[in-house]
Amino acid sequence: DIQMTQSPSTLSASVGDRVTITCRASQSISSWLAWYQQKPGKAPNLLIHKASNLESGVPSRFSGSGSGTEFTLTISSLQPDDFATYYCQQYNTYSRTFGQGTKVEIK
């Protein structure tokens, strides 16, 4: 199975900060990567698919990049609504593995 490793596990930041989360795959997944945002008590919400394609309705401050084994999710200017946990997921293989999550906390 492909392993997905996110870093950091927790990130403390302030409103207005630029934030970057990294997701690494144990083998190449081309660009078959999705990013989700999850708030407490809610289901995950799809932000980005195919590594860099923003879902409809997602603010443009979110962006994704990467291919192969290394990917990033960037929030250009952190807003109060962005404090949440973020997960990457590969869909290159049927195991559809998730990263362990990155919690973005208020500094």
Added chain:
Amino acid sequence: EVQLVESGGGLVQPGGSLRLSCSASGFTFSNYAMYWVRQAPGKGLEYVAGIGSNGGSTYYADSVKGRFTISRDESKNALYLQMSSLRAEDTAIYYCVKDLYNTSPYASGSYWDFWGQGTLVTVSS
């Protein structure tokens, strides 16, 4: 509007059984692979089971293989997860998830576009 509504969660003793249901609406249910994903309290997301659009192909995570059975009923637009021999480590919120366009859980290249709100399963004596 796509809606996925899970039900059937609750408290069950170790070794017991439970059947989760997911009622789907707002799309042609029979055209898409469907999945169950769980999240233990305070933990990350775990893909548990998937089923093809015709019910003919199924996938199970090693952690549930032989204990859980995924199925679907096209006439009711419903997805099910029959869980047996439940363990404390099965305690989690269980989410019903739709594939963007794949008809098989073994196909790749298609992400998951809609999630239900989840139903909580607690395994405890």
